[in-house]
Amino acid sequence: xxxxxxxEKLALVVHKTEGLVPYCKNCGEYRFPQxxxxxxxxxxxxxxxxxxxxxxLGQDDYILIAGYIxxxxxxxxxxxxxxxxxxxxxxxxxxxxxxxYHEPRNVLMFNYLVIAENGEICADGDEIEECRWFTFDxxxxxxxxxxxxxxxxxxxxxxIKNNKI
Numbered sequence: 001x002x003x004x005x006x007x008e009k010l011a012l013v014v015h016k017t018e019g020l021v022p023y024c025k026n027c028g029e030y031r032f033p034q035x036x037x038x039x040x041x042x043x044x045x046x047x048x049x050x051x052x053x054x055x056x057l058g059q060d061d062y063i064l065i066a067g068y069i070x071x072x073x074x075x076x077x078x079x080x081x082x083x084x085x086x087x088x089x090x091x092x093x094x095x096x097x098x099x100x101y102h103e104p105r106n107v108l109m110f111n112y113l114v115i116a117e118n119g120e121i122c123a124d125g126d127e128i129e130e131c132r133w134f135t136f137d138x139x140x141x142x143x144x145x146x147x148x149x150x151x152x153x154x155x156x157x158x159x160i161k162n163n164k165i
Contacts, residue, residue, distance in 0.1 A: 006027055042155075083116070
């Protein structure tokens with residue numbers, strides 16, 4: 001890790017209330033780790049009996065609709081914007097579910113359960129190759145095992161089945 005201000009290599013130093021924290025000896029400042037923030041959406045239809053999954057260009061696995069939160073944007077705004085960009089559908093209703101840090105991409109994922117408007121799905125073609133509706137069981141089979149997406153999906157299906165959206 002390197003200082004985002006001066007480029008100096010950071011050392012782990014005990015902070016009195018935070019434990020081990022990266023510290024820049026050159027700047028004399030603690031540098032808390034920086035990471036990106038993104039939204040992830042488990043999308044269901046109005047009947048609440050299907051889950052919408054997407055496949056990125058050149059990928060084999062189906063994933064949840066997701067996207068980065070832009071600087072100055074709220075997570076809620078990112079949910080409606082990203083969903084519309086990637087599927088051409090509007091979000092009718094959404095509910096915050098939970099968050100998880102995704103280390104491979106150094107991103108904090110904020111997960112939402114969304115109800116999508118009825119209509120024809122149109123994958124954006126830039127990032128998303130295909131979007132399609134799955135039954136709950138099909139969605140659980142299609143998404144990558146032991147992934148953050150699988151955890152979010154299982155939680156959302158429980159919420160849907162318990163009529164909590």
